Amino acid sequence: MSALLEVRDLTVDFAGRPAPRAVDGVALSVAARERLAIVGESGSGKSQLLLACTGLLAANGSARGPVRFEGREILGNARSAAAARGRGIGFVFQDASGSLTPHRRIGDQLVEVAMASAGTGRRAAVDAAVEMLGRVRLAEPASLMARYPHELSGGMRQRVAIALMARPRILFADDPTTALDVTVQADILALLAQLCEDLGMALLIVTHDLGIVAALADRVAVMYAGRVVEVGMAAALLSRPRHPYTAGLLAAVPRLGGRGELATIPGAPPAPGEWFRGCRFAPRCPHRAEHCGVDDPVLAGPAARGVACHFPHTGSDTA
C-alpha cells in the first residue's frame, strides 16, 4: 500500500542574506488513516514543514523537493497545490479566530466550501453545511450559520474551522490547541480523533506537547533545527527514546509526585540558517563526543524506527 502522503528531501528557504533555511532535507510519509505527530521546539521548522507541503508558505518562502499526495506531485505549481487542498487535504491552524473570514457569515463560508469541493448547487450545499456543523458537534446549526465569527467563542470558532474542511483524506493540524483554554483543548483533541475515525482521515499533527502525542499519535517524528532526528512508533519512541534530544524532551515533562528542579535541555536551538559543521544538537548534547563536531549524522535505522545520531541510545527506559 503506497503512502497517502510522501515527502522526500523537502527544503524550505526564506528570502534574506544569507537565506535562512527553515526545513533542511526532511523525508517522511503518512499512510491512510495513520496519525503522525511531529514534535519539536519553536524554530525547529515543524510549522513551515506543514505549510510547505500544502503550498501555503508566505510569499517570501520557497519550498523544494518532491511532495506526493495520493501519488501525485503537488508542489509543481500553485494550481496543483490549490487543487490538492480542495480535494483531500485539510488544514487546521493554530489561531482559530484567524481562520475565519471576519466579514462573512459562518453559513456563507461553509456553503462556499461545500460548493467548491463537491461542485453541488446551493440547496445541496446548505444541507452539506448543516451536516458539517453537526460533525463537529455544534448545536443549533441553523442559528449558527447566520452568525458572524466575532459572535462566537474561541472553542466554537475552532470547531467551525475544523468543520470548514470538506471531507479531507488527510488533516494537517498546526498546533491546533495551544491557543485554547485547557478544558477546551481536550474537547478539540477528542473531536479530531473522532473525525479521523469517522471519516477515515490520516492526521499529521504538529505540536510541542508530548501529552497530545501520547494521546493521539500512532507514529512520531522529532524535529530539531530543520531536520528529523528521530522517528518511530509512538509507544516505542516515548518509552525508549534513542536520540538524546528526544530523551531530553521527555525528561523535561513535569511529573506528578516528582521533586526537585525540572530537567531542562541547556542552551537554545540554532537559528535557521546558522548551520555549522557536525551534528546540530551537539552543543547541547550531554553525550557529545569528538566525532559529533565533525560529521552530520543522517537518519538511519530500520524503516519504522530511524534516528540521526552517531551514538544513539540503545538502552532501556529513561530515568
Add this chain to the structure above:
Amino acid sequence: MATIAFVLRRLLGAIPTLALVVALSFLLTRLAPGGPFDEEQVLPPEIRANLEAAYGLDQPVHVQFGRYVGGLLRGDFGPSFKFRDFTVGELIADGLPVSLALGAAAVVVALALGIPAGIVAALARGHAADRAMMTIAIAGISIPVFVVAPLLVLVFGIWLGWLPVAGWVPGRPTDLVLPVVALALSPAAFIARLTRGSLLEVLRAPWIRAARARGLPERVVILRHALPAALLPVVSYAGPAAASVLAGSLVVETLFGLPGMGRHLVQGALNRDYTLVMGMVIVYAALMIALNLLADLACAALDPRTRRERPR
C-alpha cells in the same frame, strides 16, 4: 432593527456638525473688519444706515444669528448683498443641479478608475505594471486640477477637437466629459494607491491563508474574502474625497464656464458677499456630511463588526 437605529444615530450625529458650520461661518463673516458695503462708492451715512437696517445689520449679533437660523430652517438663506435682485436661495437652486451632477459623476469616475487600478497593482506586486501604475498615481496626485483641466482642454478640445472646450448646453452630455475627468483624476490616483495598499495588507491576513487552505479557488479568495475587507478604508476615504471633489469643482466650473454653484461662490468671495458665501458654504458642508454618512453606511454594510454598539 439594528440598521435603522444605526442610521438614525449617524444622522443625529451629523446635526451638531452642521450646526457648527452654520455658527462658525456666521461668526467669521460678522467678525470681518468693515461691512459688505464698504467697497461701494462712498455712500452718504444716512443711505448706508438705511441699507444696513434693511439688511438687518444694525441689530446685535445674536439677534442677527437667530434670524438667520430661523430663515435657514425655512429654506431662506437671506438676500445676496451683491446680486440685489436675487436671494441666496435662488442662486443656490440655480447652480445646485449642475454642481451635483458634476460632483457625483466625478466621484463615480474616480472610484471606477481608481479601484481597479489599485487591485491590478496589488495583484501584480513587484512587477513592472505595479511600479508603473503607482508612479502614474503619484503623478496624478501631484498635478493640480487647475493644471490638468487646461491641459485636457488643450489636448482633447483644441488639438484633437473631440470634445467641447467650454460652455454648457443642457442635454449635451459631452460638455461634462472633460470637466468630470479633470475633477476625477486626482481622487482616482489617491484611491488607486489606497486600494493597492489596503489589498496588500489584507492579503497578508491569516484568514486569507486559511481560505486558500480550504481549497477555494484564488478568484473567490480575492473577490469575496479579500476585496470587501480591503475596500473598507477606500470607502472611508469618501469623506475627504468628497471634499476634494467639491473644492476642485470650484476651479472646474470656473474654467469650463459651467453654471454651477462654484461660479457664484467664487464671485461672492471676490465681492465679499457675505450671505452668498455663507449660504454656499453651508450647502457644500451639508453635501459633504451627506456623503460621509453614505460612506459610513457603506462601511457598515461591508463589515458587520462596525454595526455593533460601540463607545467611540
Add this chain to the structure above:
Amino acid sequence: MTGSLWSEVRAALARDRLAITCGAILAVLALAAIAGPSLLDYREDEIDWSHMAAPPFEAAGHWLGTDRLGRDLLVRTLYGLRVSLAIALAATFVSLVIGVAWGAFAGYWRGRTDALMMRFVDVLYALPQVFFVIILTVVFGRGPLTILAAIGAFGWLTMARIVRGQALALRERDFIEAAVVGGAGTARIIARHIVPNLLGPVIVYATLSLPQAILLESFLNFLGIGVQELLASLSNLIADGAAEMETAPWMLAVPATCLMLVVFCINFLGDSLRDALDPRER
C-alpha cells in the same frame, strides 16, 4: 535611538535611485529659487518691450521665453517658486508646531483632557477645509499672512492626531515613567523625551503635507482669492498661461511643469521616507 533611525533611513533611501533623483531635483530647484533671480539678467517685473510673448530660446537672454507683457518667464517662474515654497514652508511649519504641541500634550495628559482635546480636533476635521479658508480670506483680506494662517489653521489637525497616537504609546514606556517619578516638569519631559522620539512620523507627515500646502495656496490663487498679483506665485503664472494656452503654450508649460515637478518630487520623497521608516513595507 534617533541616531540609528537616521542611518537606517539614509541607507534605505540611498538604495532607491528614484528617491535620490527626486531629492537632487528638489535641491536644484530650491537653489534656483533662492539664488536664481539674482543671477539672471532680468528682473521679474521688468518689461522687455522688444520681446513680448517670445517663445523659449529665441530671444537673447530669455531662456524660457517671455510672457504677454515681455517679462522673462524663467525669472518669474523662479520667483513664483520662491513665493509658493515660502508660503508652503511657513504654513507647514505653523501646522507642525501647533500639531506637535497639541498632540504631544494630549497624548501625555491622557484621560479626559486628551479626549477633550481630540474631540476639538475631530470637530474641526469635519469642517470643509477649502471653504472655510475661502471664508477666512473673504473676511480678513488677501494678504500672505491670511493665507498662511488659513492654511496652517487646518493643516495641524492630522499632525495632532498622528503625534497624539505616538505620544500615547510613548507615555506608557518605562523611561517616561521614570522621568515623571523623578519630578521632571511636564514641558521638560515632553520636550526632551517625547518629541525626539516622534521625529520619524512627524518628518514623514510634514514632508507629505508640504505639497498639500503648495497646492492649496495655488488653488486659492488660481481662483483669484489668494495672494496679490504683484507677489505672483506659480499659480498666478499658470492662470495667465492658461489664458494664452493656444497661442503661447510655453506660458502655461513652464510654470506648470515647475509646480508639478516640485510637488511630485516632494510627494515621492515623502513616500520613500515613509516606506523606509515602516518595517512592514518590505
